[in-house]
Amino acid sequence: MNEDNNASGPCKDVKKGKKDHASSGMIGFGYFVAFIAAAVYFIQQAETFWMGVLGFLKAIVWPGYLVYYLLEFLKI
Secondary structure (H helix, E strand, O other): OOOOHHHOOOOOOOOOOOOOOHHHHHHHHHHHHHHHHHHHHHHOOOHHHHHHHHHHHHHHHHHHHHHHHHHHHOOO
């Protein structure tokens, strides 16, 4: 018998070396939309070019702060 036919567990439909990323699309899209919204907000608040650059960088990292403070609030 072929070893692929004897596969068991949650990855039996996934070929060797391949990962299933089909379920990550909506999370990625949500992050992208939130990033664009945060970038627009922070850049609109900027008064100089360098404050706009800082606003862009803030838009990249704000989800990390959000998760950190959420977990701290939930005492996890």
